[in-house]
Amino acid sequence: MPRNAIDTVHRVTERIRERSAPTRGAYLERTAAWGRREHSMDRLGCANIAHAVAGIPNNDKLRIVVERGPHIGIVTAYNDMLSAHAPLQSYPDLIKDEAHRQGATAQVAGGVPAMCDGVTQGTPAMDLSLFSRDTIAMATAVSLSHDVFDGALLLGVCDKIVPGLLIGALHFGHLPTVFVPAGPMPSGLSNSEKAHVREQAAQGLVGRDELLRAEMAAYHAPGTCTFYGTANSNQTLLEAMGLHVPGTAFVNPGEPLRRELTREAVRTVLGRSSGPGGPGGWRCPPISQVVDERAIVNAMVALLATGGSTNHLIHWVAVARSAGMAIDWQDFSDLSAVVPLLARVYPNGSADVNQFQAAGGPGYVIRELLDAGLMHEDVLTVRAGGIREYTRLPQGDAAQRLHWTDIGASADDHVLRPVAQPFSATGGLKVLSGNLGRSVIKVSAVPEDRHVIEAPARVFDSQAALLAAFHAGELDGDAVCVVRWQGPRANGMPELHKLTPPLAVLQGKGHRVALVTDGRMSGASGKVPAAIHVVPEALAGGPIARVRDGDLIRLDSVAGTLDVLVDADTWAAREVAQLPAQQAQDSSHGLGRELFAGFRRNALGAEEGACTWL
Template sequence: MLNDQIARVTDRIRERSHISRGAYRARIDAAARRGVHRAAIGCANLAHAVAGCVPAEQDDLKQDAKPNIGIVTSYNDMLSAHQPLERFPDIIKRAVRAAGGVAQVAGGVPAMCDGVTQGREGMELSLFSRDVIAMATAIALSHDVFDGALLLGVCDKIVPGLVIAALSFGHLPSIFIPAGPMPSGISNGEKSRIRQLHAEGKVGRAELLEAESAAYHSPGTCTFYGTANSNQMLMEIMGLHLPGASFVNPNTPLRDALTEAASRRILEITARGNDFTPTGEMIDERAVVNGMVGLLATGGSTNHTIHLVAMARAAGIHITWQDFSDLSDHVPLLARIYPNGAADVNQFQASGGMPVLIGSLLDHGLLHGDVRTVWSGDGLASYRDQPVLKDGALNWVPAPRESADTTILRDGSDPFSADGGLKILHGNLGQAVVKLSAVKPEHRIVEAPARIFRSQDELLAAFKSGELHHDFVAVVTHQGPMANGMPELHKLTPALGVLQDLGFKVALVTDGRMSGASGKVPAAIHVTPECAQGGSLAKLRDGDMIRLDCNAGTLRALVDAAEFAQRKLPEVDLSANHHGVGRELFGAFRSAVGGADVGASVFA
């Protein structure tokens, strides 16, 4: 039986989205009826489309004898998570050819790394890169010669951008193929400890670089549970991956076998196959709610309170932060993966991983099990199975029903906490998101004077000069999407963690983002309306008392209401954030972008 609250939230999303979802379905249904135009386009058009193929495939496509699969890849060899994708097109082409189809690389999309750009000017392009990726994927598929798509992406903005584009071409089936996490290196806890020692000035750059290099040491996704690995969880629990595909290490026989299996499966779910599964029909309100539940049950990245909203809107589905919050009250926390615990994603996988997690959520009525997926017609039930390779043959077998390590992964009957640890805060400073799964109960209420900063560099300079050894609420303003692209402020985590460990009451309030690795310090983030749109956060002054109550869900400036209303917004010169490292090219994005609560997108 489906949990009553899951059902209620799904029903209200469906009701709220009735008109927009209906219009979306009408568009993709019309596109599906029209079909692929490969056989109908002009001879010169078709000649251009097939000229790069080997002669036999040229003939197949000219005669429209076989389905054609478009590959969209985020490969580059600077980023560890995407480097393994170099091999994937050749693997896919061979597997598709053997199964009776043709595959072409339709296009590439940019893939920037938030780990490289943290605290630097390039981070101000990070969130916008999601929409660029969606548009680049649309260009790749716009040639209108494909029966389906295989989408290769891993990290923070890449997967959400690919999903938005896949839903824009929702009349086609799409399967997402991940690269997998790198093997475990230095523990995330040890990495965090050395970062904090460096922030305190107790170890130098050489020691810090050695530790970071021991953590990020080989091809594959970073092993902490940030946005990249939250992406992989989402793609599996929303049915866009093959079962058990998310966390298999790259460049292994099992990883390659899963890539081959996805390549074969895409042919079966095209309109020419026997199980037509268009993405826009498959990703409905139930699938979106399943994604939200998975995020909450695993303590996933706060970035998805933005990305999931934008992804859902691409399918005509309107979800809100309140939907997240209401689900969080009823979805237990079942996983402890760094930064919400000591384990990394490889240890999560070894403890049972996605099959055990999905099985537990299904058993407790916390998922819509009757959704469509790219894999089979029996909904999420098949996602209880795990892939195994024996004598070179790939099969799926029932996964254990129980976790192999209950310090990492638990059943719904014995959760780490009864709720998902995500709260929406309301008050006279606006609306904000706070992630509590890594914040100890004694740190969840902070009432202290505000200290106002215009950038994270200002805050770090004050920390290094010894000005912040007292109770305070750090308020970092003008960090929203319209102001400067909404960069992550992850560099603040070690400094604020040091102050909290010294016994001071500290918190962060900002209209910017934190990393998917948001940690132990209470952080009210994504404050909307943002400062650049006239949000009340911009009215704060040094010394104003702030009360952040994560338990009650409130965020308030304890300032006389009449005085606060009369305060004028300060004039802040943001021009320095609008040029350099390509930022001058994104003026139109800053002007058109919506608020964080509606997905921080330029599309709607």
């Protein structure tokens, strides 16, 4: 690995450390003070304690109140609307059983909401999606605010749920905390076949019945969806940050190994893991110490090396802020220039996450990056063995006793490659800057002949307007489709994944097309060049609100630029468009959206994590 690449990783890390020194120092002081308090059974009043243990068995009351045994708080995102979260229903009983075996106790501290973006894509409910992250963070805080716990297990998997749980947990940074996932569903209809049927449906070549059959063959069982979108990117990032039991991310639900890994999460948070350090030989550190600038950079590098979801350029900014750190898109951009792309998983390739796991999974990627000096090895994790433990594969023997083995070489070099032979010398994401503002693009999913698009603008005020134009046959040529009023302050920054099939159809006809928007795209989107998360957003007076039909736009993901090719004086003098009053009214009411008016009003920009609590 070239020395300049390693130097860049360390330079970005040091830049984050220096930039964040005052806020990070204050955060650590606060969390340390909370951690130094006397035991909860000594500091709480008798009535407080009685309420906390009133609903549990007497032997658990004795263990908590008299023996001062370790007490674990479970925060769960279980619901059976989400296939990925349905397996979590049985986890609390399993966790409590293992806690008892370890001389500890556990309680469900609370539940957090968890919406499915797959259900809400293209509907008004998607306007709540991004803000559900901060709602989950607050629900996590409410759950842990009972303040009787010695550690926490966080049960969640999907898009906004893991970032929300993590943000909430970091505000209880004095607690040892381990994340517990549920794993992906078995492979069904391939992602590429599913995308093909969607494109056929967009052209009217197949009907609703055939489209529904394809969708139900793709999404068919409990577990996470099998494409490498935001949910599965979450799991890779948690492994790279050392917040899981090693190798937990992509073991399928229902497997005996999955149950034992869940038990191991209990042992891990108690410092009694099956790995190095042995039972009781080591104490799980508080999450405030695990999530530092090195862990954040490790997550960013893992995201780039696997071509993960663009949503994390918003979510991990918010995560870092919760731990007193400030990261920005320039940090991602600088790392992306030197981090090689090691994985090809849909939408960056044809493989799904089960094939990714079979080829070596996150452990292979982490090992390659550590060996190349592109990840920090001198980090704390929830395990005594450090981040190297996350380069090994968990297995169970006949009695389901856990052990970890070397992953070895990639089992499929069409899916995973070593640092010495990457799919690309640079990462999967890129930041674009120009007179249209700043945005991001998932360049790893875009064919190389589409990395530069120059075409006239077609401006739309909503996703529905673009879809209507497509179905009316009004889009039949080269075009950069500009969809504005989709930022956090306008309507909650929904994902615009429903635009992928029609734009892919236009591209398939040979047209030069691209999307430019201050909204988001699904973590599963790709293929069509999309400059997304444009900041400042239109409602904040961003230049995207100055674009007019026919303006020539150049999206250059090679040079990293996004510009309207209009004379500078004309551009500067052009009036900024205003959000149509009826559209503002429509996007702020119905399906509970009026309850989130304060979120829209207070939301920061996408590059600032779209945070609503600062």
